[in-house]
Amino acid sequence: MNQPILTVDGLHVAFHSQRGEVHAVRGVSFCLQKQETLAIVGESGSGKSVTAKAIMRLLPKQSTSIPAGQITYAGQNVLALPPRELQSLRGAEISMVFQDPMTSLNPTMTIGQQLVEGISKHQRLDKAAAYEKAVNMLQLVGIPNAQERIRAYPHHFSGGMRQRVGIAMALACDPKVLIADEPTTALDVTVQAQILELMKSLQQRTGTGIILITHDLGVVANMAQKVAVMYAGEVVETGPIAEIFYRPKHPYTWGLLRSMPRLDAAGTEPLIPIPGTPPDLARQQQGCPFAPRCAHVMKVCKHFSPPLTEVSSGHTAKCWLLDQRAQQQERLAGVAGG
Amino acid sequence: MNNRVLLEVNHLSKHFQLGPNQTLRAVDDVSFHIWQGETLGLVGESGCGKSTVGRTLLQLYKPTSGEIRFAGERVSDMTERKGHKAYTSQMQMIFQDPYSSLNPRMTVTEIISEGLMIHRPNLAKKERKEQVSALLELVGLSSRQANRYPHEFSGGQRQRIGIARALAVEPSFIVADEPIAALDVSIQAQIVNLLMDLQRQKQLTYLFIAHDLSMVKHISDRIAVMYLGQLVELAASDELYARPLHPYTEALLSAIPLPDPVQEQSRERIVLQGEIPNPLNPPSGCRFHTRCPKAFDICAKEIPSFAEVLPQHYVKCHLYGEKGE
């Protein structure tokens, strides 16, 4: 019964740049259920946005290649779809909200024209019905005077309002999957709160599955049921939200959680940052990509890539610390030390 | 923290003339002071004028009205008497964007030693070089990287270079203008820790400008909240978080997502309606009244005063004035 609507399996993406091949996504797998929000967390350059664009097939053809992996939506492989079918998939079945809504809206068309264009392309509605639907969508995303504002151009809207229009555009054709790429990063906190509320209430109404890409763990805690933590092009840990926040297993996840100050904590305990900087993905690397920054690094980490270990149902992590032998060593060290 | 006021700002305003009939009141009648050795956090949403405050303090903008006193002396007198240079050695700035804040055509050594060349022109070349190395080590970079260009460094490392540049002239006061906003979470903590270490080592005083309230709370002793060019609340940071008085501060605090799913999904949130009004045409009376859940009729008519409602806790709101009660 619990059939996922979207599955990504072993996805690899490589960019061809002047500096050589940049292996931006290295074997990413996850799945998304109906009405579920999956958050992909990671720092810049971790490959989270590239993964999203790969699902939408929005990566530039000349400079990227997908050497391996599968993206399955409703039983069909998205990566193998011919252009025409891809057209009907994009926007109607899977749609996307961007970080800067200005780039996704055409500045020379009114938002009404753009909404109607999208709606009439994917749904068999006559112009009047499409127009009505567009007005409805704008009302739904909380734009006051939708009847009038529909004739306005994107630059007439403020940042938050533009993002609402972006969401209206994305949801106009009742997609099954909505990919939100840092939808609130460019917005202020009070407006961010509004947009997050809006996305949640719309999800309850339409049952859309959301893939939320963000670097803000607070937003994740607010929105998601499932989390995938990405580092250097790999999903290093994934699981239900409570598992990730309360029982994280990967040192990178520990680091992320500990390097954020707590608003509710009194006094000032020093933050524990992750030392160093993320690796250069243009270089070939050996072993675990996090090893150079990891406080718990072992000899093995530098030479062998850690396997995916299931910690509990649905909670997996890629770390040698979860290996039995490492735990044995720890116990030994504990005995020796204590 | 001793009880000496290092910087005092009285009724500071900075208006920008955008057109013949358009004046942007970026900062409007702002008063506060900073104790020696403390960190004052200045928070607010984009366009509220917090960066303008910082830049006006450094005399990068000429204030429209009001006065700034540094160590008891009026800054306008000081720059008149001893020149801009004397003032800049006291006060420095750390910038937001690590990519545009370093000149791409200069090496790290050139960038850091520029301030030394201006403020200590008698320094021999060799000594200057040693100073640069020492500064690099101080901010956690290797002095072997001194002859490289900024584009070879990552965002966090560039921010460290920017900090070294500011420290080169040995200032006592530093304005940090969103120094971590452009960095990744794991790197943010590195920079914040570095800033706090340096404060302890060198007895620095900070004005820490940011929109990320959780970081501000972590680093600041006191916090000032700005809305549309005005200060609405100022209090010690724990006090402000425990007992926000201004409705805007309250809403701002409740809007911050906490990295804790149980708390986050169960808490009551004050979601403000609407967005920040156009600063070219701010609302009458209290500037927040158009979005305020607790507004009453006087708010649209009269500008509330910035008053000390609780000890060391200032707020600009009619709810706490005599008229509100």
Place this chain on the structure above:
Amino acid sequence: MRTLPATGTSPHEITDDLFVHEPVAAEVAMEVAASAADAPWKAALKRLGKNRGVVPAFVLIMVITVLAFVGPLLTPYTYDGQNVAHSNLPPKISGLGWLGFDGLDSNGVDLYAKRNITEAHWFGTDEFGRDMWTRVWKGTQISLLIALVAALLDLFIGVLYGGISAYYGGKIDNVMQRIIEVLVGIPNLIVIILFILILEPGITSIILAMTITGWVGMARIVRGQILQLKGQEFVLAARSLGVSNSRIMFKHLIPNAMGPIIVTLMFTLPTAIFFEAFLSFIGLGLQAPLASLGVLINDGYKGMRLFPYKLVIPAVMISLIMISFNLLADGLRDALDPKMTK
């Protein structure tokens, strides 16, 4: 201190003893990120070298420049030495007869043999018997000189004017921009003709005439660049360090605007060469016996039917120069593109 294992000795099996804590030295972790890269100008030079058009264009420009100075010395003639006996001789280079340098006129008569002349004029002679080889190279020399001086003057005035206008902004900028608009508003040919009428025609007056309106383009480019740059935080940082205005200008702003400035300069050169040729062609240029490529083309054009070589040789020369400079400027633009260097 623990040393890092050398990469050559990496283990091949996962054995139990690998599961021991082995921290990376903090400094090594820090070092990982800062990978060595080239200095900005070095990287641009590398990209320039990769451009296919640039290298031959550059070589050609070098060859032409060298010949412009050396060429006139290779023959016993001077550019203004007249010799009526040698008038209108077609080009003759022994060994290159198959290329048309055979000393035959348009009727197929060998004029050298007919007039009993033993010397060979490589590019022929004009109606006064002046050696064309010498005159073409002398002309190239003068054309290049005029272009270079005009372009440098443009650069100097343009950078100063545009820089001041953008950096100080406000009222100063407003006034300076209005002046530019007035200058642009007057058709520049009229300005130049008036200018040359007032001054004595000659190299200086041509250069001055071209510069009087020519710097406007450079000034606009520089102003645009500086406006963009002065809002950047590194300029604010310099100001808050107390750096003087002139140092900000020459150390922070101009070096960062250098790319577009060089490109504009490189495009100014061929334009100036062409414009000088155009002025000479319409009779406003140099006066005889001085020659520039424009003067030579004008002379050759008059006898085009009978003595095509008089037109073709300087025309080919000016085309080569124009193409080479344009290719080089194009390559430079690609190499210095600010979008590529971040």
